[in-house]
Each structure stands twice: as structure tokens, then as C-alpha cells.
Amino acid sequence: MKDKVMISSVEWGCLIANLILSTGVLFVPSVTAGTAKQDAWLAGLLATGFGLGITLLLTALWRRLPDQNLIQAAETILGKWPGRLVSLFYLWWLLHTTAAISQEFGDIVLIGFLPETPFIVIILVGIALSAYAVRSGLEVIARLNLVFLPLVISLLLLSHLLVINVMDGKNLLPVGETSLSNLVKGAIPTTAWLGELVVMWMFIPCLNQNHEVRTASLTGILVTGLLFVLTDLIVVAVFGPVQVASFVISTLNAARMIHIAASIERVEAFTLGIWVFGGVVKISLFYLAFVYGLAEWLKLRDYRPLVLPAGGLIVAMGMLNYRNIVELFYFAGKSWPVYSLLTVEVGLPVLMLLVALGRGIKAQPRGNGSEGTN
Amino acid sequence: MLGLLALVLIALMIMLAIDLPWLIKEKMWRELAAYIVLVVLWLGLTIPQVLGITLPSPSSCIAEVFKPLSDLLKPTE
Numbered sequence: 001m002k003d004k005v006m007i008s009s010v011e012w013g014c015l016i017a018n019l020i021l022s023t024g025v026l027f028v029p030s031v032t033a034g035t036a037k038q039d040a041w042l043a044g045l046l047a048t049g050f051g052l053g054i055t056l057l058l059t060a061l062w063r064r065l066p067d068q069n070l071i072q073a074a075e076t077i078l079g080k081w082p083g084r085l086v087s088l089f090y091l092w093w094l095l096h097t098t099a100a101i102s103q104e105f106g107d108i109v110l111i112g113f114l115p116e117t118p119f120i121v122i123i124l125v126g127i128a129l130s131a132y133a134v135r136s137g138l139e140v141i142a143r144l145n146l147v148f149l150p151l152v153i154s155l156l157l158l159s160h161l162l163v164i165n166v167m168d169g170k171n172l173l174p175v176g177e178t179s180l181s182n183l184v185k186g187a188i189p190t191t192a193w194l195g196e197l198v199v200m201w202m203f204i205p206c207l208n209q210n211h212e213v214r215t216a217s218l219t220g221i222l223v224t225g226l227l228f229v230l231t232d233l234i235v236v237a238v239f240g241p242v243q244v245a246s247f248v249i250s251t252l253n254a255a256r257m258i259h260i261a262a263s264i265e266r267v268e269a270f271t272l273g274i275w276v277f278g279g280v281v282k283i284s285l286f287y288l289a290f291v292y293g294l295a296e297w298l299k300l301r302d303y304r305p306l307v308l309p310a311g312g313l314i315v316a317m318g319m320l321n322y323r324n325i326v327e328l329f330y331f332a333g334k335s336w337p338v339y340s341l342l343t344v345e346v347g348l349p350v351l352m353l354l355v356a357l358g359r360g361i362k363a364q365p366r367g368n369g370s371e372g373t374n
Numbered sequence: 375m376l377g378l379l380a381l382v383l384i385a386l387m388i389m390l391a392i393d394l395p396w397l398i399k400e401k402m403w404r405e406l407a408a409y410i411v412l413v414v415l416w417l418g419l420t421i422p423q424v425l426g427i428t429l430p431s432p433s434s435c436i437a438e439v440f441k442p443l444s445d446l447l448k449p450t451e
Contacts (some may be wrong), residue, residue, distance in 0.1 A: 035449045095433050121376075182449045189447075298408050305397055305405045308389045309412035316419035321433045334444040335437035342443075 006208040009216040011142040017195055018221030019285050021227060021309075023104060024193040025156060026251050026271070028228050029235040031333035034245040036186030038171060038176040038355055040232040048225025050193030051189060055221045057349055058197060059214040063363040064356055066210040070201040072295040077352045077361065087297055092178060093344045094290040095310075097336075099317035101286060104255070104332065105279045106318065110125035110184020112252055123318055126283060131311040132292060133284040135304055138206055141284050148277040155171060156227065159270045160234045162258045171240040174232070190228055192337030194221055195345030201306045202289040247331050260287075272273055288312065378424045382417075389413070 007015075016264065029040060036043035065073045070090055075083035080104035096103050101273055106123040178186070199215065235250045238257055244250045255268040291310050322328040343349075390413075397406045422429055437444070 035447065037449075096436075100433060155389075181451070185449060250442060298404070300405050300408060301402060302405060305393050305402065305409045306412060308393060308417050312385065312389070312416035313412060313419065315430065316416055316423065319423055320419070320429050320431045322431065327434070327437075330444075331437050333431045334447055335433070335440050336449070337437050338440045339444045370412045 005138045005206045007138060007142045007203070007206055009207065009209045009212040010148060012200070012207055012213070013216040013220040013223075015142055015146050015281075016200060016217060017224050018145050018278055018281045020193050020196050020221075020224045021156075022274065022282045023101060024190070024224070024228060025231050025278075026102075026249050026275065027329075027332055028190050028193065028234050029250040030329075030341050031082060031189045032187075032232055033185045033236055033241045033250075034333070035271065036178050036183050037241040037245075038173065038236055039176060039183060040186065040236050040241065040244075041172075041229050042176065042178070043183045044190055044225070044232045046183055047190035047194065048222065048229065049186035050066045050191040051197075051221045051225050052218060054191070054195045054345060054349075055197060055213075055217050057346070057353060058201065058361075059217055060206050061349060061353055061356065062201065062213050064208075064275065064361050065204075066213070066364065067205050068302075069204055069292070069296060070198075071293050073204075075199070075354065077356050077359070079190060080352040085124055086187070086298070087293065090344055090347075091290060091293050091297060092319060093219075093340070094286060094293060095313065096317065097340075098283060098286040098290055099196050099314045100331070100336070101279070101283055101319045102314055103318040104328060107328055108249060108252075108256075108275055109272070111212060111325060112268070123315055126280065127287075127311050127318075128225070128286050129280055131307055133280070134288045134311075135307045136201055141281065141288065145281050147280055150276045152274050153227070155270045155273045156231070159255045159258065159267065161276075162260060162264065162267065163234065163238050163254055164259050165260070167234065167237040170212070170239060175300065177340035188341065189333050189337040190233075191226075192341050192345065194225060195341060197221060198345050199286060199289045200347070202292050214258055225328060248325055275290065323353075350365050375426065376426065382420055382424060386413070408426070 028044070032043050032047075034123075061073065066078060068076060074087045074090075077083065078086060102123055105126050106119055110119055111120050133144065147340040179279055197220075200217070204210075204213070229366065236244055237256050238254050239247070239250065247253050249271075252271045253272075255271045256266075258267050259265050263343060286306075287310065291303045291306045294306055294310070298307040299304075322331060393409060410420065417428070
């Protein structure tokens with residue numbers, strides 16, 4: 001598959017931020033506070049550290065093979081058939097996770113905002129919009145994201161700012177009471193969200209300033225991680241750890257607490273804004289990574305024929321993913337993080353890095369003016 | 375149920391109308407084969423659901439397999 005799509009390192013960092021932020025920010029506080037209690041923000045900091053570690057691991061691989069996406073890199077490092085097997089597993093993970101995210105997208109719009117609408121309508125609209133973005137290509141999504149990311153971040157910060165009057169600092173005390181093991185357990189789901197960075201591997205050949213891949217990725221992950229920490233802090237300060245853990249979408253509940261001077265009320269539409277702007281970019285990126293990867297795996301000339309049937313497949317899988325929101329919450333908060341971290345986000349990259357080191361594949365420069373040292 | 379079945383058929387027709395003409399015109403046979411396989415997979419997942427047959431959910435299977443590890447994430451006192 002030949003493609004001359006190019007994105008800059010700024011677009012790259014922004015894509016990473018929106019890729020992770022949009023779903024994470026709604027689920028992270030409840031999941032983290034369930035284990036780390038009032039120290040959720042400490043667990044968030046720990047997760048940011050872990051996330052930066054995953055970034056270093058992935059960029060070590062990316063700098064070794066700057067011209068190859070995941071499918072090609074797996075084949076180069078592991079050899080033809082083991083590589084193809086590993087990339088098939090990645091494709092499955094991408095397809096299944098895209099379906100899972102689409103269903104989260106649909107479920108949250110459904111329970112939070114449009115309770116009377118049939119589920120299929122919401123998910124169809126979401127996927128149709130993403131399919132259009134995916135057919136237009138990575139460049140379009142990256143530019144779209146430059147408009148959406150500032151919107152998402154400012155809506156998030158605004159909804160944090162407006163609950164300041166109902167925050168109670170006592171909810172965060174005593175600081176540091178949670179044991180280290182519980183902090184690590186609380187950090188794992190957030191780490192898995194940050195590890196979604198691995199999706200960007202499909203687009204590595206499209207990054208035009210390849211020597212900046214490490215800086216751009218680290219910045220994207222750091223900003224996202226710190227926004228998670230802030231959200232943990234604010235949401236726990238508003239409700240207290242016990243109540244946060246019992247919520248499904250605590251960020252939405254926090255936005256519902258906003259009542260200022262009887263004029264600024266019912267601004268939970270902010271949360272819907274974060275969710276829809278961010279969610280569309282997130283679904284599009286996962287979806288694009290899947291069709292890109294599949295086209296590469298099948299050695300096709302163009303990925304665009306696969307977009308519509310893959311979209312249908314995502315809707316069909318999204319319809320059968322969970323029976324209810326409790327199951328979704330358990331899967332997103334407990335099963336998916338373990339599954340993803342052990343396989344695609346840490347397990348397989350570590351394996352590939354070890355093999356690459358063993359085979360002496362060195363970091364190499366590409367294009368003009370890249371330094372290419374490691 | 376019939377309404378949903380009609381919806382699936384309409385979606386299928388829109389899909390084919392968009393992609394088939396240019397795939398054939400450009401003689402992209404490999405792409406066409408992949409396309410047809412994906413459409414068949416999609417119909418295979420959709421038609422049973424429209425007819426009300428419950429298929430196993432991949433998320434539940436993964437949750438089941440990783441349950442011992444997920445349980446380790448529970449807080450200890």
C-alpha cells in the first residue's frame with residue numbers, strides 16, 4: 001500500500017492526546033477512586049510515570065524502524081510468519097477495541113443524554129461520521145483534531161473550574177493513606193489508557209519529522225496524564241472517594257453539580273461536547289488504524305474499499321459487546337486494561353524490542369536532518 | 375424485525391453502490407475479494423442479531439479469560 005500522507009509532530013502529539021483523553025477522562029476517576037480512594041490523584045501520577053515508560057519502550061521500536069508501520073515492523077523483527085501472526089492479533093485487538101469504544105460512545109450518549117433513542121441510531125451516526133473521516137484519510141483527521149482538541153481541553157478545564165465552589169478539600173484527606181500496592185492497582189487502568197498510544201504505530205511512516213517522534217509522544221502522554229490527575233483530583237474533591245467509586249461516569253456527575261448564581265446551570269452539555277468531539281476522533285483513529293493495518297496485512301493497494309464493510313463489522317460487534325452498562329464498566333475498568341497491557345501494549349512490544357536488540361537492529365535516521373541516535 | 379432487516383439491506387445496497395463501481399473500473403480484484411469477505415463477515419454477524427439470535431460476545435469471553443488477573447486489581451485492606 002503506497003501512501004504519501006504526511007503529518008507534523010505537533011499534529012502527532014495532539015492526536016495522541018485526544019486519542020487517550022476523550023474516553024479516559026470520563027471513566028478514569030471512578031475506576032481509580034475505587035482502588036486508590038482519596039489518593040486517586042497519586043495513582044494518576046504513578047500511571048503517568050508508567051505511561052511515559054511505555055512511550056519510551058514504543059519509541060525505542062519506532063526509532064529503529066521509522067519507515068515501517070506495525071504490520072511491516074512485526075514482519076521485519078520477528079520474521080515472516082511469526083510477524084504476521086502477531087500483527088493479526090493486533091488487528092483483532094484494534095477491531096474489538098474500536099467496537100468496544102463505539103459502544104461506550106453509544107451507551108454514554110444514551111444513558112446521559114438521549115435515553116429514548118434506540119441504541120442503533122446513536123452508534124450508526126457515530127460510525128457513519130467516523131467512516132467519512134477515515135475515508136478522507138489521516139491528514140484530514142489530524143487537521144480536524146487540531147480544531148477539536150482545544151475544544152475538548154477547554155470544555156474539560158471549564159467544567160472543572162465551574163465546580164470549584166462545591167469542592168471540599170477535606171475529601172482529599174488524609175493524603176498518602178493508601179498502601180503502595182493499592183496505588184499501583186489503581187494506576188493500572190489509567191496506564192492501559194495511556195498505552196493506547198500503541199495505535200499510533202500504524203501511522204509511523206506518515207510522521208514527517210521522524211526524529212521528533214520521542215519528544216512529541218512524550219509530550220502528548222505527559223499532558224494527557226496530567227489532565228487525568230487533575231480530573232481525579234477535582235472529581236474526588238467534589239464527591240469524596242466512596243461516592244465517586246459508585247458512579248459510572250463521574251465527570252458527567254461533576255458537571256451536573258454546576259450551579260452558579262442561578263444562571264449557569266445544566267452545563268453537562270460540556271461533557272457531551274468532550275465526549276462527542278473527542279470520541280469521534282478516537283473512534284476514527286482506531287478505525288483507521290484497523291483498516292490501514294488490514295490493507296497492509298493483505299497487501300492491498302488501497303485501504304479505502306475496506307472502510308465501509310469494516311464500519312458495518314464494528315457496528316455489528318458493538319451491538320453484541322455487553323449486555324448492560326455494569327458489564328461495560330467492569331470490562332473497561334478491570335478486564336480490558338489487564339488484557340491490553342499484557343498483550344499489545346507492553347507484552348508484545350517488549351518481546352519485539354528484545355528480538356530487535358538480539359538481531360542488532362539499530363536506530364536509524366530517515367529523511368532530512370534527523371539525528372537518529374538513541 | 376422486518377424493519378431492521380430492511381435497514382440492513384438498505385445499508386448493504388448503499389455500501390455496494392459506493393464501492394463496487396470504482397473497484398471494478400480500476401480492476402482492483404484483490405481489493406474486491408477482501409471487500410466481499412468483509413461484507414460476508416459483517417452480514418454473518420448482523421443477520422443472526424436481527425433475527426434475535428444471541429451470539430457470544432468477545433468482550434465477555436475476554437473478561438472471563440482474564441478474570442483471575444482482573445481480580446488481582448481489587449483493593450486489599
